Amino acid sequence: MTPSFTYETIHEAYPPVLCIESEMSRCKIALHGGHVLSFVPAGSDDLLWVSEKAVYREGKAIRGGIPVCWPWFGAHPDDPLKPSHGIARVSVWEIAETGMEEGMPFARLILESEQTDREHFDYDYTLELKVVAGETLRLFLTTHNRDARPFPITEALHSYFAVSDIREVRVKGMDGRPYIDQLQQNQTFLQHGAITFGEEVDRIYRTDRPCRIDSPAGTYSLHSSGSRSSVVWNPWIDKAGRLSDFGDEEYREMVCVETANVGPDTVVVSPGACHTLAMKLEKH
Ligand code: TA6
DSSP: OOOEEEEEOSOTTSOOEEEEEOSSEEEEEETBTTEEEEEEETTSOOSBOBOTTOOOOTTOOOSBSBOEEBSOSSSOSSOTTSOTTBSGGGSBOEEEEEEEETTEEEEEEEEEGGGSOTTTOOSOEEEEEEEEESSSEEEEEEEEEOSSSOEEEOEEEOOEEEOSOGGGOEEESOTTOEEEETTTTTEEEEOOSSBOOSSOEEEEEEOOSOEEEEETTEEEEEEEESOOEEEEEEOHHHHHHHOTTSOTTGGGGEEEEEEEEOGGGOEEEOTTOEEEEEEEEEEO
């Protein structure tokens, strides 16, 4: 089949969703947030999870898929009133290009500083997200510093992966790596063996290694480049219950493993320079 690029409307006051379909996979990307919502390889279920209680409204991040956390991760370092996880995931992006590359369909989305609220991040920049939807899903988040000043960023491709039961998930590849436990006063520990889940987990792993997410739903591999951190999160029962856009039982069916540069892995982008954070997702 010839790959197709079509648009779906969630509701009239909301930016459209780009749908990329080929014999290899189907992928949906919301222009709100430059937000990959779905990636379904041929013959598979969706590898990504989106809450049934997700809210599609201006200024609100979509709960699930792959939110783009940029130019800061988590709470703003100086101003708690600024949006959690930055401005990119709550801004409306533009489609710069769609096409084929090495036989795979891709879309390139951009967010220009001129289109965002300068009070949150007062620099000239272009943020670009390239999504390549073949048998694998590849994302390239490139920061172009168009300012005369260097600027620091923290960032994450905050992927929510669909799993059949979080209690049977094992995340492998972090063995021996240090992690900052955001639930234990940001103390640092060493990972022993696979990561398993029996309570809320919220950890920043210092790693650039590939990892695997094993569950009865199958095995996903996640490779990265330009990344020195990986955030692993499951809200478990209490936190899921406190999130209005998260079903009380939905913690069972998702795990976040986020390709990132966060915490001590801040990136400083020089004037005129670019930095790319990239991930590749594959189901085995
Ligand atoms: O990625 C882990 C984390 O920082 C958690 O602490 C939790 O807050 C999660 O992100 C979701 O954040 P959000 O602002 O989307 O509710």
